Amino acid sequence: MDLALLRTFVTVHRAGSFTRAAALLGLSQPTVTSQIRTLERQLGRPLFLRQARGVTPTTIGDELAHKAAPHLDALVEITETGLEENASLRTLHLGGPAEFVAERVLPALTGLTGEDGRSLALRASFGTAEEALEGLAAGHHDLAISTVRPRGALLSATPLCDEEHVLVAAPRWADLIGDGTLRRTGPSALEQVPVIEVHESLPLVSRYWASVFDSRPASPGDVIVPDLRAVLACAVAGAGLAVLPRYLCTAALERGAVRALHEPAVPPLRTYFLVVRTGTLALPHVARAHDWLQRAATDWC
Template sequence: MTDLGLLATFLEIYRGGSITAAASRRGLTQPAVSGQLAKLEKELGEPLFIRGGRGVTPTPRADELARRVGPPVDQLRSAFDPVAAVEGTVRIGGAAEFMTARGLPALAPLTQRGLRFEVTLGLANDLLNALKTAQLDVVLSSVRPGAGLTATPLTDEEFLLVGPPLLARTVDQELLGEDPARALEHLPLVAYSDELPIIRRYWRSEFGTRPKNATAVVVPDLRAVLAAVIAGAGVSALPRYLVEPALVAGSVELLHQAEIPPLNTLYVVTRGVTTPATGTVSST
């Protein structure tokens, strides 16, 4: 998955038409911005800008990329604007998978301003309870909180049903089109918990029923779920941001093409205007 910082730098270059201007807006040196752009272009396998004497001109690929990533990157960065105003230490909580893949890369630039983070990883309800009791200042939550907390929508997780290639080949494609739940029910599941929260939601949303599949592995970390799926233990429903590199590499395959993939909104949650022990967080 492309790092959020690379995409933020790309957008600054794209919108300003200049590497120099982007460096100033990002608080980086010009060589650092050029290096980030080179890394992104290498990842994509094609140039994004044509260099000229007066700046850079975007390629059609850059236009397409800016249209696709601009809104979510802007939303992710703006959601942390209240945190950017803090001095001292911010105690922030979130799911281990999202914090690793998206949250910490988004927060890292703020450390250059002298901000310090104490990160707690855990389940949404536990973290929200810690926020209510002032043990945390900010929570990135997959659960919309109740009264007394302020929630700002951050991004939507899109869930995909994936499995290893060998298991994918056992699915009757004709039956999949007629009765997908029955076509998939012979496949073992790899789940986040015994309650099958993500998988059950996918089945209910797409197939209108609960999964009848046997569960092969239960492990409370979506990264471990993905690892077990890649290893051939079973199939699972996982966030696109987590599984996309494995899809590109061919380690897993889509088992079902949802017309509108199930979504789950993530929120930045605060207690409103608060004064933590070592900093100040103001809600939007």
């Protein structure tokens, strides 16, 4: 059996689409369709059920994928290991939220480049979780950092770390509210304070209110800036309250530039996932970065 046909088949099985598989393989869709039909003729069985949006594997298709995929991944690993030994530079493309990638991921991966004397070129793209996962699925990234666990067989996710969210404001707002007022009166004590957020939908503030106060924010966002580092800068400047990851505002809290307005018994958490296309951990430079980030993340929690 032609290994090229099997490789195409496994890629379609993971992608759930001839179109997406063609993009990942660098082939045209008609070529992918032709290769799958050839393999189906050789086996005498249909491997996929064609649907309006993508394809679904048959029972035979599932069985073949589960048998063939590990061996194909092992062949890729053998081949790529040889290339790695002879190459002076490999490029890792990653996508994820700007703040977390800038503050956590890139500094960690920069440490990887010099550890064993091998270079690792980095190319980072910033975007939402959905954009990062779409870029990964399309083959634009090798790794993605996401706060959304992907579905389907194409992408594989590993929990990386949890971030704790903190309700903060500049000292003058904290003094105006007063110690203990929020515990006594609930979120109504905050209605006089402007809100700083990354989006009009108030994603972090709304999640915090729902988790801690079992309610919705009473006020819309007063300052909307699409970067949590800018949100922190606005909070330090006294523009209002904000909900921020603790890792991002720890230094500001320690120097008194902002103060925590509330310390709930169970703070809201958000999980980050390290996501790859299934099978690509056979690529040594992807596997090294994946393992390195997992080790680095043990100090982030």
